[in-house]
Amino acid sequence: MSDHLVETENNPVPNGAVADFFRSRDGRKLRYALFRDVSSPRKGTVIALHGRNECIEKYFETVGDLAERGLCVATLDWRGQGGSDRLIGNPAKGYVDSFYDYVSDLDDFFEQIVLPDCPGPYYVLAHSTGSLVALLATPLLVNRVDRMVLCAPLLELHTSRFSMAALKTLTGVMNQIGLGRIYMAGGRRPREIRPFKGNKLTTDADRYRRNAELFKKAPRLGLGGPTAAWVNAFCRASIDVSDTDFMAAIRIPILIIAAGADEVVSNRAIERYSRRLRSGKLVVVDGARHEILQEADRYRDQLLAAFDAFVPGSES
DSSP: OOTTSOOBTTBOOOTTEEEEEEEOTTOOEEEEEEEOOOSSSOOOEEEEEOOTTOOGGGGHHHHHHHHHTTOEEEEEOOTTSTTSOOSSSOTTSBOOSOHHHHHHHHHHHIIIIIHHHSOSSEEEEEETHHHHHHHHTHHHHTTTEEEEEEESOOSSBSSOSSOHHHHHHHHHHHHHTTOTTSBSSSOSOOSSOOOSTTOSSOSOHHHHHHHHHHHHHOGGGOOOOBBHHHHHHHHHHHHHHTSHHHHHTOOSOEEEEEETTOSSBOHHHHHHHHHHOTTEEEEEETTOOSOGGGSOHHHHHHHHHHHHHHSTTOOO
């Protein structure tokens, strides 16, 4: 077990885990983990890209699912969250200057860790913010990644008083006048984990409790709400990946999996995007909430079945 990973009674570190830190090109210290203990001949490596306010530990169960399929896993905590360097003085604030910083970190991760240490072929399994980063990174990933599975991609918010263009303008002005580091939504991290009832993330009480136990044991891994700067960076990234020319240049086969009962990201935006994507397919898991990989088995199993049908070499 790596000293750089946190485990709880209900969320043990998978066997053979290796975790450490690497430096981004601008000097940030970023935490990563490799999981190469598979139960059958290695069939490649999945690059797992997390959502906002997620961390490596939330994906231990998924690592086990992929290991059973003969797939190694490589993953990292994005700058500004999890066990990676925070970017501003208040470590609880969700902050980033640009989603292209995430793309740069992913490129560094490939160059320094994945390509030297992980068997190919390579696939991406991403969630929410990680899905948007994966889309933004497609020009860099086209000759590295064979296929991508994007869960509940963050293209637009489920509910917002503003259009994406208006939200981009508002948060851009806030940045310009020095308000980029104030909370835009959610506020500071609560001292107590919010109760399961009424949550928008999962219908599975046990998995919700498991994740709550993780952040209770290691609160340093969690975040409060996003800042205006983070929301502005998200808007700019979403607009960029929705550009007609950008979408036309995407050559990596993509499977998008939407959560039918998502109240965090907009399924209408996901459906519109999927229709425009030449190399993409859409599967909707009816009834699932936003964090499909943290969902009840009846929803998770549908996601994994879609993954098995899409990712070559994952069949036993």
